[in-house]
Amino acid sequence: MSKKVRVRFAPSPTGGLHLGGVRTVLYNYLYAKKHGGDFIVRVEDTDQTRFVPGAEEYIFQCLEWCGLQPDESVLHGGEYAPYRQSERKEMYRQYAEQLVKNGHAYYAFDTPEEIEEMRESLKAKGSHSLQYDYNIRHKMNNSVRLLPEETQKLLDAGTPHVIRIKIEPNQTVSFTDMIRGEITFDTNTVDDKVLLKADGMPTYHLAVVVDDHLMKISHAFRGEEWLPSAPVHILLWKYLFGVNEMPEWAHLPLILKPDGNGKLSKRDGDRLGFPVYAMDWTDPKTGDLTKGFKEIGFLPEAFNNLLAVLGWNDGTEQEIFSLEELIEKFSMDRVHKGGAKFDFEKAKWYNHEWIKKLPASNYSGRVKDIFIASGIEVKDEAYFISVLDLVKDRCTLLPDFVQQAGYFFSAPQTLDTEAVKPKWSEAKNDFFEEYIQQLTALATWDVASIENTFKDLAAAKNIKPGELQLPMRIMLVGGKFGPAVFTIAEMIGKEETIARIKNALVIFG
């Protein structure tokens, strides 16, 4: 029972990486790391019709951004290679044949049209099951009905065929799910799933069992959408390798759309204006770009955090967790059974918390890129980071820094004159004219000097300093936001401060 923990994430490289997928990765990763095990990524590319160029590389880029590196994968190697199912194609047939030999599977020669016909007639009869199962398999074109010679003849002639699992009726299949406990199925409701397709590729059902066995997977975590096909997998384990060898299962709850009902999909993100994919994904066929969490300005720390607690918590009031803490505290039995609606507002809150929590140097590189893209030049790295640290309380998404810190690097393009003009007066104008003089004469340029000069002069002019601070802020910042105004003056320097006041005076006057 002291089997080494080995878990796997098995994506199908068909497009963008959905946040639910990332959460599955996360839970796998956390479980593996907590128990000193291995995290494997196996590419499930058995459907050649759904091959999408670039999708596989993209998935690994997403994992890298999240900091969830596999121990074994297509990219990272490992002793159970290859990790791409298309490259393991030859391995699967023998298991399928073995099942046929043992009477647990059979060859089926039905064409798609014939199957369609079968369903139509079943529907016409008012049957509530349209499945290819024990009820109808002896009426179909397969080796259950055919004589062995007939079957052999078709096989020899190279007739296209699949191999289907033969589900015995009137049985009960049950297993223990780490999250849901005992789950039971009646085999009468399970259909004869295709195991090996006509093109020789396995379906997911065969491949997942064979590969989990070959790769010595100890725990299999996947989305709840797989629950209905679990009995097929259990049976396969039973017939092929024995249920004692079977990994422990956990079916993770789904992530639902925020409004209405149903699984969260890319479409919902487009419709509601938030990302669903981890990173930007461009469909190579249509050229359509779908925005990712990374690109709209999320921090990987926040992304992991918010995903981890969407369906899990440690039982305390803690909400902010680093990856290390998650590894330490994660446990599958505290994962929820029910699906959770995704709340983008809360997601943003997590990012805000992480921006505040982390030193700006942690993400200054990314912010710098955003600045450059906005046409703002950053020359002094240390100054840049100190500015970011000063304003980070005001930023929820990385691009917010452009608004919140841009004026430290270039004078505001526009001034919020409406905030000043109604109360503007000759006296205030005089104050600033004279303030410029005094600032120019200032020996030391620091917050205290700038502020004291301001207050002394205001007192001398008999104007409340408060009435002058907002204009001063608009002059330097352009709007009603930002940290203490004298701190800003200190940081942008004497020359720049005076220049901005002068410029504003022209506009206000």
Add this chain to the structure above:
RNA sequence: GCCGCGUUGGUCAAGGGGUUAAGACGCCUCCCUUUCACGGAGGAAUCACGGGUUCGAAUCCCGUACGUGGUACCA
């Protein structure tokens, strides 16, 4: 239709026979700050429904409703 799984404020959720049913997001009010945030104090808002079991049910059991997933030679 059939099968599986689920259901605590608008959302994420703690609690698993006796609690004033935590906390967070969002919303509202106030304090701090003559900016915006941060921070702090407060507020509105919840156990899907119906039956049991029990002295006592959000908690256990059974139904119902609702939701959700599956029902492919897709994963």
